[in-house]
Amino acid sequence: MPYLGEIAALSTALCWLGSSIAFAVASRAVGATATNQFRLYAALPLLCALGLAFYGGVWPAGAPWPRLLLLALSGVVGLAIGDFALFHAFGTIGPRVSTVVMALWPACTVGLNALRGVVPGAGPLAGVALTVFGVVLVLLKSREGAWRPGLDRRAWLLGLLGAFVGALGQAGGVVLGDAGMAPGADLPDGVRPLDATIVRMLASTASMQLIVTLQGRPFALRRVFSERRALAGALFGAVFGPVFGVWLSMVAIRHADAGVAAALMATTPVFMLPVSVWLYGARVGRLAVVGTVLAVAGVALCFALRQTG
Numbered sequence: 001m002p003y004l005g006e007i008a009a010l011s012t013a014l015c016w017l018g019s020s021i022a023f024a025v026a027s028r029a030v031g032a033t034a035t036n037q038f039r040l041y042a043a044l045p046l047l048c049a050l051g052l053a054f055y056g057g058v059w060p061a062g063a064p065w066p067r068l069l070l071l072a073l074s075g076v077v078g079l080a081i082g083d084f085a086l087f088h089a090f091g092t093i094g095p096r097v098s099t100v101v102m103a104l105w106p107a108c109t110v111g112l113n114a115l116r117g118v119v120p121g122a123g124p125l126a127g128v129a130l131t132v133f134g135v136v137l138v139l140l141k142s143r144e145g146a147w148r149p150g151l152d153r154r155a156w157l158l159g160l161l162g163a164f165v166g167a168l169g170q171a172g173g174v175v176l177g178d179a180g181m182a183p184g185a186d187l188p189d190g191v192r193p194l195d196a197t198i199v200r201m202l203a204s205t206a207s208m209q210l211i212v213t214l215q216g217r218p219f220a221l222r223r224v225f226s227e228r229r230a231l232a233g234a235l236f237g238a239v240f241g242p243v244f245g246v247w248l249s250m251v252a253i254r255h256a257d258a259g260v261a262a263a264l265m266a267t268t269p270v271f272m273l274p275v276s277v278w279l280y281g282a283r284v285g286r287l288a289v290v291g292t293v294l295a296v297a298g299v300a301l302c303f304a305l306r307q308t309g
Contacts, residue, residue, distance in 0.1 A: 005256020009264035012248040016268045019241030020095040021279065026233035027091030028148070030223040032162075035091075036084050037212055038221035038234045040205040043242035047198050050247070060195035063187060068199060070180035071191065074173045075200030079242065080207045082169015085162040092159030094147030096276040096284075099269045100138045101163035103295040106262055106302045107131050108171035127302025130294055137291030147280060173200070174262075178253055193250030201242060263300035270296055 001007075026035040051058040060068070089098040107128040110120045120128075139160070151159075177200060183190035191199075212220050224234050252261040269292045276282035 003256075005252050005254070005261055006264060008248045009252035009256055009261040010267070012245055012252055012265045013267045013271065015240040015245035015248060016099075016265075017271045017275065019237040019245055020090065020099055020268065020272070021275065022233040022237035023087055023241065024090035024095040024098070024147075024233075026224065026230040026237065027087045029227050029230040029233075031220075032084060032087035032091055033212060033215075033217065034220045034223040035230070035234055035237075036080075036087050037208055038224040039238040039242060040079070040201065040208055041221060042235060042238035044198075044201050044205050046239065046243045047194070047201055047247070050243075051194055051198055054194060055192070058195075058198055060191045060199065063191050063195070067180045067187065067191060070176050071196050071199040072203035074176035074180060075203035076207045077176060078169045078173020079200055079204035079246070080211070082166045082173060083204075084208070084211075085169065086166030087162075089159045089162035089166060092148065092151070092155055092162065093142070094276070094280075094282070096147070096269070096272050096282055097138065097142045098159075098163045098166070099272050100135055100292055100295055101160060102167050102170065103131055103266055103269055103299055104135060104164065105167040105170040105174070106266065106299045108168050109175060110302065112171055112175060124302045127298045127300070129298070130301055131298030134291045134294030134296070134298055137294065138288050140287060140291075141285060142288065147282065174253070177250065181250065181254060190254070193254050194247055196250050197247045200246070262302075263296075266296055266299035 023035055023039065026038075048058040086098065086102065089101070110124050110128055114120060177196060180199075181191045181193065181196045209218070212218055224230050249261075249265060252265060256264075273284055273289060273292060277284055
């Protein structure tokens, strides 16, 4: 199918738009821990059902253990740890600001690769600088938003930290997931995106359960059932986030140029602008609009010029 990867990447951005708002509503109502645990348990059987329907199985047959380990680590880093922090940000500073900060994940990817000895060229560095500048512009007056009026400075900073940790988790998850799926001498066809998603989700679900058990709250997800809005938001987010969103992101990575896929998937904050104004009366000034566009443009530049310099 022509442009399959590009269509999947843009669809991913739209899925993340819906799931971000839905998870933000649920996290604000019942907390990040309950929402995150619930959506993992809700998503896993849905993904397994898709695997059975499309391929007759729920496990990547023939995949060697090193690849499975990479995919599992990708799930733990991106879907458990990273998303746990991001859900805290959703409930605290809101979905619009959180998704803009999440646009830093390509910059985080450049940083992670630099730690591995991969020196970035001038193009990626220019994209990183533009993204950071755009995010800073958005944050200058975002505390005046309507998501949680009167939010104190400490809660605001912790929310920003959560969004940044989410960006780090996204970057680490993508790097590990791409390495686990890629064709190679040990597996010429690589790992199918849906199979990779199931492995990642299974690992993240197990690790999240371990975390909440050590916290003394093994059934934290029960709080989601206590509020109808939280339950509706968590279910909607589970379907369009870790199921269709994550699956489509794996399809995009597999079938499109990595730079194009990343740039299209990063457009969620742009779509979020009018939706947040309509949905919860966010006050979006010119500075925030300019900053959001610059942040997304920086993501595109970071990947489009990654081979230069």
